[in-house]
């Protein structure tokens with residue numbers, strides 16, 4: 001079966017800093033994969049290369065069998081790959097609803113919008129209905145008319161997920177969705193991600209929170225200094241020698257239990 005995502009021999013350097021060294025992995029449809037690794041191991045860079053925010057120096061990236069590594073970010077979104085950001089920044093003069101609407105990928109051209117054609121009005125109504133439903137699903141209905149910049153950090157993360165979902169992705173990549181989020185909101189995020197997966201969406205999640213990883217992920221991929229050192233179930237992490245070395249630099253089972 002063709003994997004949903006294939007990352008093959010991907011290398012990336014910033015100047016003299018070689019951040020990714022021939023990274024290779026596949027993601028199958030329906031998986032929830034945790035992308036782990038110590039600080040600076042290259043997780044966000046890998047996510048940025050897959051979603052078109054950074055060009056790769058070598059290798060190939062294919063989504064549903066089609067190369068996406070030379071595409072600009074907006075075409076990768078249109079192909080079916082959505083993403084969220086570690087620290088989403090929101091515009092001060094737009095409401096939560098307007099930000100969600102602006103993320104719609106259904107456009108009917110400048111003339112359609114300027115002239116208010118029937119097709120553009122229909123597209124706008126459809127985007128409004130979709131944004132309304134997603135804001136409700138992600139528990140943001142009560143703040144839909146507030147300035148997006150006024151949201152809490154956790155609510156901004158939820159709005160980031162809404163924006164990514166406006167593009168109907170089949171693969172959603174999330175960069176630390178629960179970092180700095182209040183436990184109640186964290187529970188909501190976990191529930192929302194599990195619901196999306198049950199509806200058929202594949203998820204790749206960069207995360208440091210091991211409780212979250214254990215609760216949500218079906219598989220973990222571990223990066224260490226730009227190389228994949230493990231691909232295993234969450235319950236196998238603590239006994240994986242490569243993972244232990246990546247996090248602690250030595251094999252100390254008790255300390256590892258505490259860290260992982």
Ligand SMILES: Nc1ncnc2c1ncn2[C@@H]1O[C@H](COP(=O)(O)OP(=O)(O)OP(=O)(O)O)[C@@H](O)[C@H]1O
Pocket residue numbers: 014017019037038039040041042043044045046
């Ligand atoms: N745009 C950039 N320009 C220069 N160096 C960069 C850039 N982006 C990332 N790097 C470098 O790449 C390395 C890996 O960073 P990256 O953010 O991918 O790691 P990470 O695993 O996501 O870390 P963390 O868990 O702390 O978020 C770091 O040394 C970082 O300084």
